[in-house]
Amino acid sequence: MRWDAAARTDRGLRRARNEDAFALHADAGVYAVADGMGGHAAGDVASRIAVETLERAVAAAPGAVPERLADSVRDANRAIREHADANPETAEMGTTLTALALADAGFVIAHVGDSRCYRLREDALEQLTTDHTWVQAQVDAGILSPEQARHHPFGSVLLRSLGSADDVEVDTLSGPVRPGDLFLLCSDGLTGMVDDADLAAMLRQPIPLDALAEQLVEAANLRGGVDNITVVLARVVEEA
Ligand code: CA
Numbered sequence: 001m002r003w004d005a006a007a008r009t010d011r012g013l014r015r016a017r018n019e020d021a022f023a024l025h026a027d028a029g030v031y032a033v034a035d036g037m038g039g040h041a042a043g044d045v046a047s048r049i050a051v052e053t054l055e056r057a058v059a060a061a062p063g064a065v066p067e068r069l070a071d072s073v074r075d076a077n078r079a080i081r082e083h084a085d086a087n088p089e090t091a092e093m094g095t096t097l098t099a100l101a102l103a104d105a106g107f108v109i110a111h112v113g114d115s116r117c118y119r120l121r122e123d124a125l126e127q128l129t130t131d132h133t134w135v136q137a138q139v140d141a142g143i144l145s146p147e148q149a150r151h152h153p154f155g156s157v158l159l160r161s162l163g164s165a166d167d168v169e170v171d172t173l174s175g176p177v178r179p180g181d182l183f184l185l186c187s188d189g190l191t192g193m194v195d196d197a198d199l200a201a202m203l204r205q206p207i208p209l210d211a212l213a214e215q216l217v218e219a220a221n222l223r224g225g226v227d228n229i230t231v232v233l234a235r236v237v238e239e240a
Pocket of ligand 1: 035188189228
C-alpha cells in the first residue's frame with residue numbers, strides 16, 4: 001500500500017502568531033500535529049522541538065518509527081524539558097503531540113494533549129484519540145454532556161501535555177489499515193470551530209487532499225478562526 005497526504009497550517013484570524021507545527025513524511029508514512037502553548041511566545045518553540053524530534057527518528061530509522069512512536073513522543077518531552085532548563089524564559093512552554101505512523105502492517109498512533117486523530121472509513125467518521133482535557137474528563141465522568149463541554153469556558157485546559165513534567169503518559173492505539181481509509185490529524189483550531197458532522201461531510205468529498213486541506217482551514221476561518229489551524233490528511237491507497 002502507499003499513502004497520499006497533504007497538510008496546511010494557518011495562523012487563523014485572531015492570533016498574532018502560529019504556534020502549531022506539523023510533520024508530513026509520505027514516503028515513511030509518518031505524520032504529526034503539535035499545538036504549542038506557553039508564556040513568553042515559546043509555544044512555537046515547543047511544537048517545533050516536538051516535530052523535529054519525530055523527524056530525527058524518521059531520518060535515523062524510518063522502518064523503526066511505528067514500533068518506537070510512543071518512545072519518540074517521550075523523547076520529544078525530554079527535549080522540550082532540556083530546552084526549557086537551558087532557556088528559563090521558555091520554562092512555561094508546552095505542546096500537544098499527536099503522531100500517526102502508517103505501514104502495510106497497520107497504523108500506530110501516539111498521542112498527548114487535545115490535538116486529534118480522526119479516521120474516515122466507509123463514510124463513517126471516528127475520533128480515534130481522546131482529548132486530555134479537563135472537560136473531556138468531566139464528560140467521561142458523566143458530569144458534562146459533549147455539547148456542554150464544547151462550549152465550556154475551561155474547554156482548553158489540558159490535563160496532559162509535553163513539557164509539563166519529566167515523565168509523560170502517552171496514549172497509543174494501533175490497528176489494521178484498509179485501502180480508502182482517510183486519516184485526519186488536526187489541532188483544536190479546527191475542531192473548536194467545525195463540528196464532527198461538518199467534518200464528516202467535508203471528508204467524504206471525493207476531491208484531492210490538497211483541496212480538502214485548504215477547505216478545512218477555510219471552514220475554520222469562516223466560523224471565526226479564533227485559534228491557529230493545522231490539518232494533516234493521509235489516505236491509504238492500494239498499489240496498482
Ligand atoms: Ca490551539
